[in-house]
């Protein structure tokens with residue numbers, strides 16, 4: 001990746017008082033990665049992670065080392081990011097709760113940008129449940145007819161992107177290398193489309209959302225990515241055998257030790273699962289590299305803010321837990337980088353606790369838009385200017401009604417709906433092995449953390465009738481949104497100058 005070009009400082013951040021008519025507003029490349037935990041070179045969560053392009057992106061701007069999701073599941077995490085409202089305020093806690101019916105009047109980040117003159121386009125997985133009114137254009141990926149034709153080819157015995165070896169425990173938890181090219185898969189096709197967009201000279205500032213679906217299950221990517229992570233050498237995450245002994249029942253229920261973990265251990269596939277996830281991360285990283293190179297070579301280099309985030313973490317057997325859907329650090333921590341030309345500098349790391357809820361207000365400020373009322377995050381611009389800035393905003397992650405987890409720079413405090421608690425001291429216990437919640441010495445810490453939990457907890461939004469299992473994830477097809485930007489054309493960017 002051409003890091004040097006990303007650093008080009010062509011313009012400075014637009015002060016709020018200056019309108020778009022007077023100065024060129026930045027473009028935004030908004031990259032989402034599904035289910036990517038800290039197993040990246042940049043965050044160092046796994047020593048064998050190979051993510052050179054992501055690492056280069058992080059090194060060329062600001063890496064937030066303590067960034068957390070608002071919820072450890074796709075739908076509620078993304079809903080929080082894109083509406084600027086946390087789950088306890090919306091009632092959208094789980095994947096089976098379509099967000100738009102629950103929030104009919106919510107003006108999403110994309111809608112807000114549209115109303116201020118941005119050209120808003122996207123592709124891949126951004127929302128869990130698609131919302132056509134949020135986009136001028138959307139890349140739907142594969143045509144339905146094309147997918148059907150492919151199935152027919154498969155049935156006739158012609159091999160296309162079929163697994164070379166199959167592993168896993170069933171459901172969507174399967175893995176194995178594919179006899180396929182990068183661009184046979186959705187993330188490769190998405191990247192080709194996104195490259196065309198970043199290369200174009202647009203007549204107004206753009207917001208381009210690119211949502212990668214790997215490393216989400218199922219873990220099937222071209223064979224070369226498996227070969228880059230030889231099975232014999234794979235290291236398992238560090239675990240403590242009796243780690244769940246000091247976890248309250250509500251936490252054990254989230255860990256589900258009798259579920260995936262039992263099956264993966266019984267079938268001797270722990271290393272295979274780790275290999276497959278690492279392979280998927282490297283595949284996604286290769287697509288990311290192609291996109292970033294294209295931007296660096298384009299007319300938009302130097303005028304485009306690059307933001308990359310993952311929607312939550314992922315756990316591979318720690319606390320006998322797999323997937324996300326828990327309130328420990330491994331599921332709540334996300335990858336989050338920002339490259340803001342003229343503002344961030346190469347090699348910056350910010351260790352303050354930040355939330356993905358902060359994205360909406362941050363983007364507004366960087367784009368010079370008026371602060372939108374009612375958003376629950378904080379603009380990160382002070383940290384982008386100086387990552388050492390004092391910052392007393394612990395990051396809240398919520399999984400289900402009244403199950404909260406709060407992370408400060410030192411502590412993680414968990415409080416379940418039934419009142420049971422966990423407390424971990426990250427200065428001594430980064431893997432959260434020793435629950436200090438019952439130790440009276442920490443009563444003050446607990447009280448302080450508990451006082452910062454939401455005072456109001458919205459009741460559950462309406463649920464879909466189907467199962468809540470992960471199979472429901474990303475059920476909505478990548479909709480093609482017609483280029484319905486007529487209202488926009490009438491408005492034009494200069495409209496914002498009249499405010």
Ligand SMILES: [Ca+2]
Nearest residue numbers: 034035074311
């Ligand atoms: Ca996800």
Ligand SMILES: [Ca+2]
Nearest residue numbers: 243244433434
């Ligand atoms: Ca423990």
